[in-house]
Amino acid sequence: MFETFENYIRSKIDLHQDELKHILSLAVIRKIRRRQLLLQEGEICRHKVFICKGLLKTYRRKEDGTEYIMKFAPENSWAIDPESYHNEIPTKYNIEAVEATDIMLWSKASFHELFVSIPAFKSFSEKLMFSSIDANQDRILMNISSTTEEKYQDFIATFPDVFRRVPLHMVASYLGVSRETLSRIRHTQLKHHKHNGIS
Amino acid sequence: MFETFENYIRSKIDLHQDELKHILSLAVIRKIRRRQLLLQEGEICRHKVFICKGLLKTYRRKEDGTEYIMKFAPENSWAIDPESYHNEIPTKYNIEAVEATDIMLWSKASFHELFVSIPAFKSFSEKLMFSSIDANQDRILMNISSTTEEKYQDFIATFPDVFRRVPLHMVASYLGVSRETLSRIRHTQLKHHKHNGIS
Numbered sequence: 001m002f003e004t005f006e007n008y009i010r011s012k013i014d015l016h017q018d019e020l021k022h023i024l025s026l027a028v029i030r031k032i033r034r035r036q037l038l039l040q041e042g043e044i045c046r047h048k049v050f051i052c053k054g055l056l057k058t059y060r061r062k063e064d065g066t067e068y069i070m071k072f073a074p075e076n077s078w079a080i081d082p083e084s085y086h087n088e089i090p091t092k093y094n095i096e097a098v099e100a101t102d103i104m105l106w107s108k109a110s111f112h113e114l115f116v117s118i119p120a121f122k123s124f125s126e127k128l129m130f131s132s133i134d135a136n137q138d139r140i141l142m143n144i145s146s147t148t149e150e151k152y153q154d155f156i157a158t159f160p161d162v163f164r165r166v167p168l169h170m171v172a173s174y175l176g177v178s179r180e181t182l183s184r185i186r187h188t189q190l191k192h193h194k195h196n197g198i199s
Numbered sequence: 200m201f202e203t204f205e206n207y208i209r210s211k212i213d214l215h216q217d218e219l220k221h222i223l224s225l226a227v228i229r230k231i232r233r234r235q236l237l238l239q240e241g242e243i244c245r246h247k248v249f250i251c252k253g254l255l256k257t258y259r260r261k262e263d264g265t266e267y268i269m270k271f272a273p274e275n276s277w278a279i280d281p282e283s284y285h286n287e288i289p290t291k292y293n294i295e296a297v298e299a300t301d302i303m304l305w306s307k308a309s310f311h312e313l314f315v316s317i318p319a320f321k322s323f324s325e326k327l328m329f330s331s332i333d334a335n336q337d338r339i340l341m342n343i344s345s346t347t348e349e350k351y352q353d354f355i356a357t358f359p360d361v362f363r364r365v366p367l368h369m370v371a372s373y374l375g376v377s378r379e380t381l382s383r384i385r386h387t388q389l390k391h392h393k394h395n396g397i398s
Binding site for chain 1: 338
């Protein structure tokens with residue numbers, strides 16, 4: 001499990017061996033069953049979570065019980081509710097395993113210790129947050145500027161691997177369209193591809 | 200102009216008089232004409248901007264030239280592209296004045312100096328960023344979970360003041376619906392209100 005994280009972090013920043021050891025020594029390892037909740041609405045998000053293997057989804061539940069997927073987090077990505085984590089307030093989100101998932105987690109105190117001793121790790125973590133802000137802005141632009149067909153195509157192009165691993169109703173929940181609409185679009189596109197000899 | 204900022208910042212954090220003076224001494228004051236661009240796609244966002252009076256819009260332009268409004272920033276709020284500012288990369292955004300606008304701006308170096316000397320100002324600034332991340336997440340949820348009627352009502356409830364000050368086509372651009380659809384919704388709702396004796 002450490003190996004996945006080591007490869008990931010080494011591809012992002014230059015680290016001395018003892019710095020890497022320090023980061024690993026503060027990590028807690030957990031295995032999550034499929035459908036197990038890692039964070040539940042109302043709790044405070046107290047950890048940064050790195051996914052070594054598997055897939056998590058972050059979702060919000062509206063009053064009528066409908067679930068809306070805000071984010072998929074596959075291996076080599078992070079899961080966190082930044083506002084709950086930083087301001088220590090109850091989260092509005094749920095984080096749940098879509099597949100059996102192996103994770104590494106760090107407490108706020110551990111991350112603070114690492115930020116003080118490894119400035120490059122702090123810079124990287126900040127950069128990651130700004131990328132995530134930017135990804136959210138891109139998603140807002142996609143939401144307000146594109147047709148359902150375009151959103152569906154963009155999802156497949158951006159998350160080809162996630163697309164292959166989740167049922168269509170989860171893609172529909174992420175895009176904010178009905179499963180029926182998405183089935184129709186998929187059917188039309190498949191027909192179009194067949195017609196053009198693309199398989 | 201300083202008075203607006205002073206009232207704003209005093210309502211957010213406790214500051215000594217000399218700390219406030221320090222913040223003000225590093226601010227640059229500018230007056231922006233209506234339709235003037237403050238930041239243009241391709242430039243690097245080098246300042247944090249506080250709006251004392253007036254209204255700015257942050258928008259993206261798609262390949263076909265259509266403008267999509269990502270944010271309105273009226274008085275007592277901030278305008279910035281966080282990714283461009285922090286990572287010093289070209290912005291994808293344009294920031295333009297919807298009304299004649301008075302602003303105060305601080306360079307990155309000035310903000311850094313203030314963060315070092317006034318920890319409360321740093322905490323406040325970080326808190327502001329997490330609120331902004333949360334607002335973006337809420338907007339994504341609204342986009343994927345609500346009808347156009349609900350989005351329109353939510354906009355009026357969340358930004359009543361901005362709603363009164365901008366033309367309907369800008370609201371349509373923010374919500375990602377056509378002006379015609381929004382006109383029809385407004386017309387239906389006005390008729391409904393009249394029918395129920397609400398004026």
